[in-house]
Amino acid sequence: QKEVEQDPGPLSVxxxxxxxxxxxxxxxxFQYFMWYRxxxxxxxxxxMYTYSSGNKEDGRFTAQVDKSSKYISLFIRDSQPSDSATYxxxxxxxxxxxxxxxxxRLMVKP
Amino acid sequence: xxxxxxxxxxxxxxxxxxxxxxxxxxxGHNAMYWYKQSAKKPLELMFVYSLEERVENNSVPSRxxxxxxxxxxxxxxxxxxxxxxxxxYLCASSQTYRGGTEAFFGQGTRLTVV
Numbered sequence: 001q002k003e004v005e006q007d008p009g010p011l012s013v014x015x016x017x018x019x020x021x022x023x024x025x026x027x028x029x030f031q032y033f034m035w036y037r038x039x040x041x042x043x044x045x046x047x048m049y050t051y052s053s054g055n056k057e058d059g060r061f062t063a064q065v066d067k068s069s070k071y072i073s074l075f076i077r078d079s080q081p082s083d084s085a086t087y088x089x090x091x092x093x094x095x096x097x098x099x100x101x102x103x104x105r106l107m108v109k110p
Numbered sequence: 111x112x113x114x115x116x117x118x119x120x121x122x123x124x125x126x127x128x129x130x131x132x133x134x135x136x137x138g139h140n141a142m143y144w145y146k147q148s149a150k151k152p153l154e155l156m157f158v159y160s161l162e163e164r165v166e167n168n169s170v171p172s173r174x175x176x177x178x179x180x181x182x183x184x185x186x187x188x189x190x191x192x193x194x195x196x197x198x199y200l201c202a203s204s205q206t207y208r209g210g211t212e213a214f215f216g217q218g219t220r221l222t223v224v
Contacts (some may be wrong), residue, residue: 008150032212034212036215041198041218041220042217042218043114043116043200043202043215043216043217043218044153044200044215045215046212046213046214049212088153090213094208095208096208097155097158097166097207097208098213100152100153101152102151102152103152
């Protein structure tokens with residue numbers, strides 16, 4: 001079993017839809033959770049960074065962490081074609097390096 | 111700009127060539143990383159340096175040789191590569207290599223081995 005699981009997609013939605021992207025993980029020691037966005041032929045860019053459980057909102061993006069279920073989510077409201085990219089979740093605890101999910105490819109159609 | 115710069119952006123090399131990838135970070139970070147990203151595969155961590163010392167080497171073939179002359183620069187020397195080494199090579203940096211800080215990535219070098 002992989003330490004971090006992420007559905008590779010592709011996930012195709014119409015413009016304006018609410019998008020939900022998810023990761024599950026097996027290591028209960030993870031405390032720091034990140035979402036990266038990667039456009040085609042570019043490096044990943046940090047989108048959201050959260051510590052422990054709870055929600056964090058930034059514009060149209062909301063990151064949610066449920067440590068009891070070992071489940072994290074990224075919600076995108078009013079999705080735009082420019083949101084089309086691969087979204088990578090990543091996580092670690094204080095003693096270890098980042099562990100990445102495999103990424104979910106999102107396509108937002110006009 | 112992310113603060114992490116990689117050169118070249120694209121590289122085509124033959125299997126007998128020797129080339130080097132360069133990474134420079136302007137963020138004052140202490141840790142730098144090389145990752146390999148192949149099509150439809152997760153990011154693979156190759157090497158980690160902390161304050162110019164290698165702290166991780168994830169069973170990477172010896173045809174990849176990293177070098178970290180100072181905390182701002184990281185190189186990946188390539189020789190006698192195989193076609194399956196064609197991938198996007200990403201450099202990243204973070205404040206420390208142990209937990210609590212996020213990694214910032216460069217734009218990557220798209221490597222094609224012919």
